[in-house]
Amino acid sequence: MAPIINGRLLFNQLPNGLPVPGKTTVYDASETIDLETAPLNGGILVKILVLSADIYIISRMRDSSVEGRSSPFLLNQPIDNYGVGLVLRSEHSSFKQGDHIYGMLPFQQYIVMPPATAERFTVLSNDAGIPWSAYVGVCGMPGQTAHHGWREFSKAKVGETVFVTSGAGPVGATVIQMAKAEGLKVIASAGSDEKVAFIKSLGADVAFNYKTEDTREILAREGPIDVYWDGVGGEALEAAIDAASVGARFIECGMISVFTGEPYHVKISFNIVTKELKISGFIVTSLHQAHLSHFYETFPKLVKEGKIKYKEDVTQGLERAGHAIVDVITGRNKGKSVILVGEE
Amino acid sequence: MAPIINGRLLFNQLPNGLPVPGKTTVYDASETIDLETAPLNGGILVKILVLSADIYIISRMRDSSVEGRSSPFLLNQPIDNYGVGLVLRSEHSSFKQGDHIYGMLPFQQYIVMPPATAERFTVLSNDAGIPWSAYVGVCGMPGQTAHHGWREFSKAKVGETVFVTSGAGPVGATVIQMAKAEGLKVIASAGSDEKVAFIKSLGADVAFNYKTEDTREILAREGPIDVYWDGVGGEALEAAIDAASVGARFIECGMISVFTGEPYHVKISFNIVTKELKISGFIVTSLHQAHLSHFYETFPKLVKEGKIKYKEDVTQGLERAGHAIVDVITGRNKGKSVILVGEE
Numbered sequence: 001m002a003p004i005i006n007g008r009l010l011f012n013q014l015p016n017g018l019p020v021p022g023k024t025t026v027y028d029a030s031e032t033i034d035l036e037t038a039p040l041n042g043g044i045l046v047k048i049l050v051l052s053a054d055i056y057i058i059s060r061m062r063d064s065s066v067e068g069r070s071s072p073f074l075l076n077q078p079i080d081n082y083g084v085g086l087v088l089r090s091e092h093s094s095f096k097q098g099d100h101i102y103g104m105l106p107f108q109q110y111i112v113m114p115p116a117t118a119e120r121f122t123v124l125s126n127d128a129g130i131p132w133s134a135y136v137g138v139c140g141m142p143g144q145t146a147h148h149g150w151r152e153f154s155k156a157k158v159g160e161t162v163f164v165t166s167g168a169g170p171v172g173a174t175v176i177q178m179a180k181a182e183g184l185k186v187i188a189s190a191g192s193d194e195k196v197a198f199i200k201s202l203g204a205d206v207a208f209n210y211k212t213e214d215t216r217e218i219l220a221r222e223g224p225i226d227v228y229w230d231g232v233g234g235e236a237l238e239a240a241i242d243a244a245s246v247g248a249r250f251i252e253c254g255m256i257s258v259f260t261g262e263p264y265h266v267k268i269s270f271n272i273v274t275k276e277l278k279i280s281g282f283i284v285t286s287l288h289q290a291h292l293s294h295f296y297e298t299f300p301k302l303v304k305e306g307k308i309k310y311k312e313d314v315t316q317g318l319e320r321a322g323h324a325i326v327d328v329i330t331g332r333n334k335g336k337s338v339i340l341v342g343e344e
Numbered sequence: 345m346a347p348i349i350n351g352r353l354l355f356n357q358l359p360n361g362l363p364v365p366g367k368t369t370v371y372d373a374s375e376t377i378d379l380e381t382a383p384l385n386g387g388i389l390v391k392i393l394v395l396s397a398d399i400y401i402i403s404r405m406r407d408s409s410v411e412g413r414s415s416p417f418l419l420n421q422p423i424d425n426y427g428v429g430l431v432l433r434s435e436h437s438s439f440k441q442g443d444h445i446y447g448m449l450p451f452q453q454y455i456v457m458p459p460a461t462a463e464r465f466t467v468l469s470n471d472a473g474i475p476w477s478a479y480v481g482v483c484g485m486p487g488q489t490a491h492h493g494w495r496e497f498s499k500a501k502v503g504e505t506v507f508v509t510s511g512a513g514p515v516g517a518t519v520i521q522m523a524k525a526e527g528l529k530v531i532a533s534a535g536s537d538e539k540v541a542f543i544k545s546l547g548a549d550v551a552f553n554y555k556t557e558d559t560r561e562i563l564a565r566e567g568p569i570d571v572y573w574d575g576v577g578g579e580a581l582e583a584a585i586d587a588a589s590v591g592a593r594f595i596e597c598g599m600i601s602v603f604t605g606e607p608y609h610v611k612i613s614f615n616i617v618t619k620e621l622k623i624s625g626f627i628v629t630s631l632h633q634a635h636l637s638h639f640y641e642t643f644p645k646l647v648k649e650g651k652i653k654y655k656e657d658v659t660q661g662l663e664r665a666g667h668a669i670v671d672v673i674t675g676r677n678k679g680k681s682v683i684l685v686g687e688e
Contacts, residue, residue, distance in 0.1 A: 059614070059618075068618060069590070069618040069619075070618075233614070246413070247630075252616050252617050252621075253617065254617060255613070255614045255616075255617055266610060266611075267610075269599070270403070270577070270599045271625075272596050272599075272623070272625040273596050273597065273598060273599060273625040273626070273627070274403075274412060274413040274414075274625070274627065275413075275625060276624075276625045276626050276627055276630060277596075277623070277624075277625045278622075278623070278624050278625075279616070279621070279622070279623035279624075280620075280621075280622050280623075281615075281616040281617040281618070281619060281620045281621045281622070282617070282620050283617070283618065283620055286591075286620060
């Protein structure tokens, strides 16, 4: 079989603010691969099926000298993120042809993974029989973030009230459904009326568009809040501090407002002391040990049964992946953003 | 026995910023009491021996319509705070003449406490034989604040680093000694060279005057920090967030900076998420159930043995109590501020 094109999305230059497809990232079709003869050296050959576009990607588009938890993307290399791949060939005993794997994959069509890297992948059994794309969303990192963070930090009790920001995103949408299932009153916000409608369809008691309604007014009327799920930081965080009940738990999952728009300096206040707030920042990977097996035991089945709903915004092909990323960062996506790279 | 003067420190008007003795609080000698005949109605007659001047008092000098955790002082009534009293007469079975009691006492020389109020007091056995004044400081609310907060939230491990603000205050000084005893490296700050010398005498590894040295520089050199004991909020809190290690614990005990000087808007940042910070505000009374018995079992003995040191700044008489309070709020006191109201 002759070599075929192995398309890639390369990190081309640092963004100045928002990434710009064609500048920050460029699609490159200059590389080829021979799927039958490419040497594996004990590793596996993977065909990338689905990749995820997530907000946190912006934090990796930084100068590699800047410290941070996530590794920075390297210039002139493909960016990478969570994805699902199909094993085409394997020289590794943990994988066989036809396996579906989940983990960090480059934004390219095919990759030979060396053994040490391959060993970080999860082989997806998919006993529940849900679409593979769900494994980068509600059954992947975003769903895990919601599941782990909620179980670890919410200490939720029936009848309590939670405020969820970024409620239409794959994390927030999952949190809303977990909270409703546990008998909480759910207040949730998003940035468009279409997203608000989606939030309502998930069962949120109060859903509002934070661009057209005042968060402080809503919380004053519908609060106080016992749990705050923070995906945005900034003014919403400040409003939540002021609307919190004594002993409220704040789960700090993301702060998209830090990356978009002017930095907002939260009027962090004596309320943190007097309301005895418990504020927990977390990274999903730190909670895998405690919660990941429970996640895979429960979530795919709940999704299959329709007990946890999700919505996807599908982008076809790596050529458009740069736009999908910008859409997620700016909130223009209409569901969990997934990039379909290849078919089985 | 004829009636004698029962001097009182009355809350006279709301402060506009700092309290002003003679205006905010006034000493009043117009009331008298007959110690032999004053009716007890089932309660106890208490002679106030020692009262505490604490920073948090400023938060109670507010309009009574403003909500808050601590009760606001009432105009034209004596202010109150933690103190030690001597029972002169009792009609309550839980107390007998000669008992020393600890609890919330008014700033006056004598008080008849009704039964329901009396029942909130702790009878101090003082088996350790330490000065009664210690029971409003290192063995009272400030010591309990340090003890409870540290045990509940620090999750300290040998070899970790803690940064303690207000290190010369009765809370901070106690935290420093607990941290050293548990094998941590201690960085501590205070607002005068004299206080810094006191902090060093307690065993702090690094002690600095935050008014003449740069907190960020010190933390960059001596950090990162695994635990932050916050008594001040504001810029120190912001510097601590930026100097924190992954998984650091922030114990939010006080935010004096909120009350003195211009409000400072903390640049609360994505670091809370990426560093997975755990920030816990607390009020000492909420932790009594879990930690108070351990406190009374251990602290007076440790103080008696010199294993926990303390320093007092003594004010004689209620007439000067208003000045003692301002000194504490502005940091001019030179040790735990205690007001000696009466002698046994």
